[in-house]
Amino acid sequence: MKKNTWYRTVAVLVFACFSLFAQEKSEKMHSETIKGYLMDGMCATMAVSKGPEIAMAKAAKHSKSCALEDDCVASGYGVMSDGKFIKFDKNGDKKALTFVKKTDKQNHIMIEVTGTKEKDNFKVSSIKEIADNAGATDNTKKSDMHEHHKMN
Numbered sequence: 001m002k003k004n005t006w007y008r009t010v011a012v013l014v015f016a017c018f019s020l021f022a023q024e025k026s027e028k029m030h031s032e033t034i035k036g037y038l039m040d041g042m043c044a045t046m047a048v049s050k051g052p053e054i055a056m057a058k059a060a061k062h063s064k065s066c067a068l069e070d071d072c073v074a075s076g077y078g079v080m081s082d083g084k085f086i087k088f089d090k091n092g093d094k095k096a097l098t099f100v101k102k103t104d105k106q107n108h109i110m111i112e113v114t115g116t117k118e119k120d121n122f123k124v125s126s127i128k129e130i131a132d133n134a135g136a137t138d139n140t141k142k143s144d145m146h147e148h149h150k151m152n
Contacts, residue, residue: 030116035130036081037062038096038109040072044085052083060132063107067100078122079113088113092124099127108132 037059039047043066047058059080066072077096078087088096092115103109110132115124 031114031125032116033112033114034079034081034086034122035110035112036079036086038067038077038100038111038127039080039085040067040077041075041085041087042072043067043075044078044080045075047080048083048085055080055083055085060108062109064100064103064105064109067109073097079111086117086122087120089115089118089121089123092122092127095124095127099129103129105129 037056039059039062043062044055044059047055047062050058067077076088076090076093077100078085078092080086092113099111100109110130112128112130113122113124114126115122117123
Protein backbone atom coordinates (compact mmCIF):
# COMPACT_ATOMS: atom_id res chain seq x y z
CA MET A 1 0.00 0.00 0.00
CA LYS A 2 2.81 2.43 0.86
CA LYS A 3 4.56 1.76 -2.49
CA ASN A 4 1.31 2.55 -4.31
CA THR A 5 0.95 5.90 -2.55
CA TRP A 6 4.60 6.74 -3.20
CA TYR A 7 4.23 5.99 -6.95
CA ARG A 8 1.09 8.14 -7.13
CA THR A 9 2.85 11.02 -5.37
CA VAL A 10 5.82 10.82 -7.75
CA ALA A 11 3.48 10.62 -10.76
CA VAL A 12 1.55 13.70 -9.61
CA LEU A 13 4.78 15.65 -9.04
CA VAL A 14 6.16 14.69 -12.46
CA PHE A 15 2.87 15.66 -14.11
CA ALA A 16 2.84 19.01 -12.26
CA CYS A 17 6.42 19.78 -13.34
CA PHE A 18 5.63 19.03 -16.98
CA SER A 19 2.46 21.16 -16.77
CA LEU A 20 4.35 24.14 -15.37
CA PHE A 21 7.07 23.78 -18.00
CA ALA A 22 4.48 23.62 -20.79
CA GLN A 23 2.65 26.66 -19.42
CA GLU A 24 5.85 28.71 -19.17
CA LYS A 25 6.86 27.70 -22.69
CA SER A 26 3.38 28.57 -23.98
CA GLU A 27 3.52 32.04 -22.38
CA LYS A 28 6.93 32.73 -23.89
CA MET A 29 5.72 31.63 -27.32
CA HIS A 30 2.81 34.08 -27.17
CA SER A 31 4.96 37.02 -26.14
CA GLU A 32 5.01 39.71 -28.80
CA THR A 33 6.44 43.14 -29.45
CA ILE A 34 4.37 46.01 -30.79
CA LYS A 35 5.68 49.32 -32.10
CA GLY A 36 3.55 52.44 -32.09
CA TYR A 37 2.71 55.65 -30.26
CA LEU A 38 2.04 55.71 -26.54
CA MET A 39 -1.38 57.21 -25.90
CA ASP A 40 -3.98 57.40 -23.15
CA GLY A 41 -7.26 55.53 -23.54
CA MET A 42 -9.55 58.56 -23.61
CA CYS A 43 -7.71 60.33 -26.43
CA ALA A 44 -7.13 57.08 -28.31
CA THR A 45 -10.83 56.20 -28.31
CA MET A 46 -11.68 59.52 -29.90
CA ALA A 47 -8.81 59.27 -32.39
CA VAL A 48 -9.72 55.75 -33.52
CA SER A 49 -13.29 56.89 -34.24
CA LYS A 50 -11.88 59.14 -36.99
CA GLY A 51 -10.32 56.24 -38.95
CA PRO A 52 -6.87 54.58 -38.99
CA GLU A 53 -4.90 57.30 -40.81
CA ILE A 54 -6.25 60.13 -38.67
CA ALA A 55 -5.80 58.00 -35.54
CA MET A 56 -2.11 57.55 -36.31
CA ALA A 57 -1.65 61.26 -37.06
CA LYS A 58 -3.35 62.22 -33.80
CA ALA A 59 -1.30 59.65 -31.89
CA ALA A 60 1.91 61.13 -33.29
CA LYS A 61 0.90 64.64 -32.21
CA HIS A 62 -0.46 63.52 -28.85
CA SER A 63 1.34 65.51 -26.19
CA LYS A 64 3.04 64.42 -23.03
CA SER A 65 1.18 67.11 -21.07
CA CYS A 66 -2.17 65.76 -22.26
CA ALA A 67 -1.17 62.19 -21.36
CA LEU A 68 -0.45 63.42 -17.83
CA GLU A 69 -3.81 65.13 -17.28
CA ASP A 70 -5.88 63.50 -14.52
CA ASP A 71 -8.69 62.26 -16.82
CA CYS A 72 -6.21 60.86 -19.31
CA VAL A 73 -4.18 59.09 -16.62
CA ALA A 74 -7.41 57.64 -15.19
CA SER A 75 -8.36 56.22 -18.60
CA GLY A 76 -5.17 54.15 -18.72
CA TYR A 77 -2.63 53.77 -21.49
CA GLY A 78 -1.93 51.71 -24.56
CA VAL A 79 -0.16 51.74 -27.88
CA MET A 80 -1.60 53.08 -31.15
CA SER A 81 -0.33 50.83 -33.92
CA ASP A 82 -1.64 50.63 -37.49
CA GLY A 83 -4.62 52.77 -36.53
CA LYS A 84 -5.68 50.42 -33.73
CA PHE A 85 -5.44 51.06 -30.02
CA ILE A 86 -4.14 48.20 -27.89
CA LYS A 87 -5.00 48.80 -24.23
CA PHE A 88 -2.50 47.93 -21.50
CA ASP A 89 -3.27 45.96 -18.36
CA LYS A 90 -3.17 47.71 -14.95
CA ASN A 91 0.53 46.94 -14.48
CA GLY A 92 1.21 48.25 -17.99
CA ASP A 93 -0.65 51.46 -17.11
CA LYS A 94 1.71 51.97 -14.17
CA LYS A 95 4.77 51.32 -16.33
CA ALA A 96 3.46 53.67 -19.01
CA LEU A 97 2.80 56.46 -16.50
CA THR A 98 6.33 56.15 -15.14
CA PHE A 99 7.64 56.15 -18.72
CA VAL A 100 5.64 59.24 -19.73
CA LYS A 101 6.85 61.16 -16.69
CA LYS A 102 10.49 60.35 -17.51
CA THR A 103 10.54 60.94 -21.28
CA ASP A 104 11.99 64.19 -22.59
CA LYS A 105 9.79 64.08 -25.68
CA GLN A 106 6.74 66.33 -25.76
CA ASN A 107 5.00 64.43 -28.60
CA HIS A 108 5.81 61.73 -31.17
CA ILE A 109 6.35 59.32 -28.28
CA MET A 110 7.12 56.14 -30.23
CA ILE A 111 7.51 53.00 -28.16
CA GLU A 112 8.25 49.33 -28.44
CA VAL A 113 6.17 47.38 -25.96
CA THR A 114 6.64 43.68 -25.23
CA GLY A 115 4.11 41.43 -23.55
CA THR A 116 1.24 39.06 -24.15
CA LYS A 117 -2.29 39.64 -25.38
CA GLU A 118 -5.00 38.75 -22.93
CA LYS A 119 -8.75 39.16 -23.41
CA ASP A 120 -9.15 42.92 -23.79
CA ASN A 121 -5.70 44.00 -22.64
CA PHE A 122 -2.03 43.72 -23.41
CA LYS A 123 -0.07 42.38 -20.43
CA VAL A 124 3.06 44.55 -20.52
CA SER A 125 6.50 43.15 -19.70
CA SER A 126 8.53 46.11 -20.93
CA ILE A 127 8.25 49.51 -22.60
CA LYS A 128 11.10 51.32 -24.30
CA GLU A 129 11.29 54.45 -26.38
CA ILE A 130 12.32 54.08 -30.00
CA ALA A 131 12.97 56.53 -32.82
CA ASP A 132 9.90 57.82 -34.62
CA ASN A 133 10.32 56.30 -38.10
CA ALA A 134 8.28 59.11 -39.64
CA GLY A 135 11.16 61.45 -38.87
CA ALA A 136 8.81 63.71 -36.97
CA THR A 137 9.98 66.56 -34.85
CA ASP A 138 8.79 67.76 -31.51
CA ASN A 139 6.51 70.51 -32.79
CA THR A 140 3.39 70.52 -30.65
CA LYS A 141 1.71 73.90 -30.72
CA LYS A 142 -0.40 75.11 -27.84
CA SER A 143 -3.47 74.65 -30.08
CA ASP A 144 -2.63 70.96 -30.68
CA MET A 145 -2.53 70.17 -26.96
CA HIS A 146 -5.56 68.75 -25.23
CA GLU A 147 -7.25 67.84 -28.52
CA HIS A 148 -9.68 65.53 -26.74
CA HIS A 149 -11.55 68.62 -25.60
CA LYS A 150 -12.06 69.65 -29.24
CA MET A 151 -12.90 66.23 -30.68
CA ASN A 152 -16.40 65.93 -29.23
